[in-house]
Amino acid sequence: MARRIRIYDKKRGHRRSGSAKAGSAGEAIFFTVFFLLGCGGLAGLIGTFVIPEWRATHEFVPHRCAVLDMRVGHIQREGRPFYRPEIQVKYDIEGETYVVWTYDVHNVRGNGYSPDKLDAQRVLRQFQAGHEYRCWYDPSDRTAAVLVRGLEWWVWVTFAVPVSLILIGGGGLIYRLVSWGKSDERRSALVRKAASLAPFEPAGGGLDFPNVPNMYDIINSPGTTLRYRLPMTASPFWALAATLAACLFWNGIVGLFVVFAINGHVSGAPDWFLTVFLVPFALVGVGLIYYFVRQLLVTTGIGPTMVEVSDHPLRPGERYQIFLSQTGRLRVNSMEILLVCEEEATFRHGTDTRTETRRVFEQPLFRREGFEVHRGMPFENLCDFEIPPGAMHSFKSPHNEVNWNVLVRGDVANWPNYERSFPIIVYPGEGGKSR
Amino acid sequence: MTDSNITLRFHANGRAFHPGEEISGEYRFDWLALDEIQAVEVSVLWYTDGKGDTDMAVHDFRRISAEEGGWIDPRRPGEFRTVLPNSPLSYDGAILKIKWCVRVRVFSERGKEVVGELPFRLGAVLSVKAAAP
Numbered sequence: 001m002a003r004r005i006r007i008y009d010k011k012r013g014h015r016r017s018g019s020a021k022a023g024s025a026g027e028a029i030f031f032t033v034f035f036l037l038g039c040g041g042l043a044g045l046i047g048t049f050v051i052p053e054w055r056a057t058h059e060f061v062p063h064r065c066a067v068l069d070m071r072v073g074h075i076q077r078e079g080r081p082f083y084r085p086e087i088q089v090k091y092d093i094e095g096e097t098y099v100v101w102t103y104d105v106h107n108v109r110g111n112g113y114s115p116d117k118l119d120a121q122r123v124l125r126q127f128q129a130g131h132e133y134r135c136w137y138d139p140s141d142r143t144a145a146v147l148v149r150g151l152e153w154w155v156w157v158t159f160a161v162p163v164s165l166i167l168i169g170g171g172g173l174i175y176r177l178v179s180w181g182k183s184d185e186r187r188s189a190l191v192r193k194a195a196s197l198a199p200f201e202p203a204g205g206g207l208d209f210p211n212v213p214n215m216y217d218i219i220n221s222p223g224t225t226l227r228y229r230l231p232m233t234a235s236p237f238w239a240l241a242a243t244l245a246a247c248l249f250w251n252g253i254v255g256l257f258v259v260f261a262i263n264g265h266v267s268g269a270p271d272w273f274l275t276v277f278l279v280p281f282a283l284v285g286v287g288l289i290y291y292f293v294r295q296l297l298v299t300t301g302i303g304p305t306m307v308e309v310s311d312h313p314l315r316p317g318e319r320y321q322i323f324l325s326q327t328g329r330l331r332v333n334s335m336e337i338l339l340v341c342e343e344e345a346t347f348r349h350g351t352d353t354r355t356e357t358r359r360v361f362e363q364p365l366f367r368r369e370g371f372e373v374h375r376g377m378p379f380e381n382l383c384d385f386e387i388p389p390g391a392m393h394s395f396k397s398p399h400n401e402v403n404w405n406v407l408v409r410g411d412v413a414n415w416p417n418y419e420r421s422f423p424i425i426v427y428p429g430e431g432g433k434s435r
Numbered sequence: 436m437t438d439s440n441i442t443l444r445f446h447a448n449g450r451a452f453h454p455g456e457e458i459s460g461e462y463r464f465d466w467l468a469l470d471e472i473q474a475v476e477v478s479v480l481w482y483t484d485g486k487g488d489t490d491m492a493v494h495d496f497r498r499i500s501a502e503e504g505g506w507i508d509p510r511r512p513g514e515f516r517t518v519l520p521n522s523p524l525s526y527d528g529a530i531l532k533i534k535w536c537v538r539v540r541v542f543s544e545r546g547k548e549v550v551g552e553l554p555f556r557l558g559a560v561l562s563v564k565a566a567a568p
Contacts (some may be wrong), residue, residue: 183476183540183548184491185476185478185480185491185493185496185538185540186476186496186498188491188492188496189478189496192493192496208521209521209522210492210494210520210521210522211492211522212522212523343528343529343531344487345485345486345531346487346488347486347488348488356486356530358529358530360528360529360563361563390559390560390561392526392528392560393522393560395522395533397483397492397523398488398490399483399487399488399489399490400490402526402528402531428454428521428522428524428560
């Protein structure tokens with residue numbers, strides 16, 4: 001069946017996918033606009049700032065001038081006042097006297113305004129009427145003279161905007177042009193070839209096991225009882241710090257508005273709209289505080305959980321040992337270790353990027369109820385487990401993953417329940433066979 | 436397998452292979468004249484299907500282009516041959532499926548593209564439904 005350019009190709013499951021060619025053309029136009037905007041902006045900046053300043057620095061002739069008068073010049077732009085320093089100077093060249101208002105090369109060109117009046121006044125305080133100063137005049141137009149040369153730092157910062165646009169637009173455009181008319185397979189083969197030439201180790205399981213995640217982070221910590229100590233998926237302290245940051249950020253902003261609202265009520269001029277509007281935001285803030293306190297209790301009250309495994313990577317059908325150590329001072333209602341496998345899919349939904357996780361395997365490895373953990377006497381348990389024969393290996397691609405984890409779940413008296421996750425990497429079985 | 440007027444088949448029987456195993460087969464299309472063919476691309480690849488955006492990676496890729504001096508004779512079957520990698524294995528999950536196939540893409544001088552696919556399984560991972568306790 002022949003393929004032509006179509007705006008919509010076909011419906012894939014519940015999604016409609018667009019035409020690849022129309023998409024490529026759209027992207028090429030998008031990146032071209034970025035690139036042209038960047039080029040235009042860069043040309044404008046060079047023409048406005050760099051070339052005049054370069055001329056003032058390299059072509060203007062040094063001279064002496066006397067300051068006669070000073071003022072803050074101002075104009076109105078879109079209803080807003082803008083200011084610049086203006087200094088009247090007098091200088092003689094070959095018997096001819098010139099009197100001009102100036103400061104820098106931008107003044108000479110009729111620009112140099114900024115909304116900061118204080119800055120203009122600060123500049124004028126550096127000069128005194130009646131004194132002589134060094135100046136530079138334009139040999140091709142002796143009525144043009146400047147008292148200062150050199151670009152201010154912020155001018156160079158403004159270059160970041162057009163340069164970014166050029167890099168993004170140019171890079172995207174080059175990629176689009178290079179891949180234009182090439183099939184998905186050919187592009188993928190080019191990417192694979194480029195990746196194989198890269199000087200660094202490819203991400204994942206390397207060339208031997210493509211798309212199996214890298215296990216270096218898991219085997220770089222030796223255990224005390226078994227061979228490897230597994231790292232936690234997310235350190236509880238980082239999770240706590242992130243919760244605290246979110247809590248402070250949200251409640252800081254909401255708190256400001258709450259103060260405004262309370263002040264209104266105290267001063268007898270209540271703003272009821274603001275007050276009612278703030279209620280849901282304040283409730284979210286209270287929720288964040290509750291969540292933070294809960295996290296704090298779990299992190300500080302329940303001691304570290306350590307999990308060690310007898311070997312790594314793991315393979316389907318093979319048996320291993322797992323060691324659990326739970327420190328703290330706890331009265332445990334129940335504690336269990338689970339072996340879980342989850343699929344994770346990332347997809348675009350409109351302009352959003354969403355991730356869905358589905359647990360496809362869960363096996364209890366150990367469970368104990370009603371015991372106590374004493375300070376300095378961690379609870380320890382060693383048990384056997386097996387990766388199920390025929391199980392899927394760990395997998396990672398840009399939008400899809402299969403992740404295996406050891407999950408420790410605790411129900412502790414007078415404390416919030418907690419769950420800590422430890423990733424493991426499962427490799428394909430020998431020869432890819434089920435055992 | 437016949438799809439879009441391209442016929443593909445493996446030399447061996449069956450559609451299930453193990454990592455490290457060599458697969459070979461042939462493809463055939465005889466509905467284009469010799470001077471109408473611009474290029475033929477033969478890929479052994481995997482792609483994902485399911486809830487997430489589609490990921491795809493080519494394990495083996497070969498392009499024969501008339502412009503670059505490649506000789507494409509539609510009257511004779513073309514061949515493909517490659518050693519399969521260790522991963523990723525074919526997988527039939529809940530929200531993710533990993534599928535392997537041999538894909539032949541024919542480009543004609545008139546700018547048309549025709550694609551034929553021959554799916555196969557790599558490895559023997561149980562589907563999520565089959566593995567469920």
